[in-house]
Amino acid sequence: MRFPDKIALVTGASRGIGRDIALALAREGADVAVTATTPDGAADTAAAIRALGRRALALGCRVEHAAEVNAAFAATAAALGPVDVLINNAGISSPVPLLEMSEENWDQHMDVNAKSVFLCSQAAVRQMRDAGRGGSIVNIGSIVGQNAIPQTLGYCASKAAVDHMTRVLAIELARHRIRVNCIAPGYIRTELIDKLARDGKLTLEALERRTPQRRLGSGEDVARAVLYVASDDAGFMTGQVVTVDGGWTAYGYL
Ligand code: NDP
DSSP states (O other): OOSTTOEEEESSOSSHHHHHHHHHHHHTTOEEEEEESSHHHHHHHHHHHHHTTOOEEEEEOOTTOHHHHHHHHHHHHHHTOSOSEEEEOOOOOOOOOGGGOOHHHHHHHIIIIIIHHHHHHHHHHHHHHHHTSOEEEEEEOOGGGTSOOTTOHHHHHHHHHHHHHHHHHHHHHGGGTEEEEEEEEOOBOSHHHHHHHHTTSOOHHHHHHHSTTSSOBOHHHHHHHHHHHHSGGGTTOOSOEEEESTTTTTOOOO
16 A cells, blocks of 8 residues: 555546546545546546545545636545645547648636646645645546647647656755656546547547557556656656656657
8 A cells, every 4th residue: 555544635636647546546445536527427437435444535626727626635634634646647639630720729728727736726725734744636637748749739849848847846855855746648538538539639549650669558557657757666766757658758769
């Protein structure tokens, strides 16, 4: 058990990567608050955590709204205790060519993917500082934070922001014994990717062919890396962006 009786909060945990991270934390002994845009959306993951014998709380929290974020953290502290581990996972991707891109598209990516890291980290750090036992924050970035792909200006810019926010927060919060790292996944088979495939924005077979491991990742692939950087095993590691992509970004041929 790497997180015995720790309190974790995972944003965007109704499905996909966030759900797998929340369940992995619970298997390692954590009690977990799980959020989605509505409490009903988070309820199934919370039930699965309780079935593992841990405490869970399902919360509705749109991560780009400060009032909802602060309410979710207050509810977590009241029900479970102050947060030790925060996973900033909630995110959206709506690719569109530059010449068709709206101001709203830009704002949504920056708000849900990047501003949320500021809001949720601020709320978590207040609790971590007051509890005085340190803590760990893991941001879920993306390989597109460093590797550009076309027609995704808002998504790529927001994920690059997450990479650098990781570094700023890490050096600022080190004196509180709070570590901040980022996991940057490659292509992971979730509803986000399946919807882009259904909409004709990408082709799953082409992604598999381009990946040296010849497969898309799973939520568990990401969760295992998150557990490592969030745990005391990575106690001297902070401010890092760690890529989990089956070799996608290392590959430079064809
Ligand atoms: P999914 O679309 O499967 O799940 C997204 C989650 O985020 C859901 O729980 C959703 O809740 C929640 N969410 C969406 N918008 C908001 C919001 N405004 N406020 C709060 N919660 C919200 O995505 P993935 O699991 O694939 O992605 C998770 C993270 O991983 C994202 O940050 C994504 O950018 C990143 N990532 C994913 C990759 C992939 O290939 N899948 C690759 C690289 C990075 P609800 O059910 O209520 O909508």
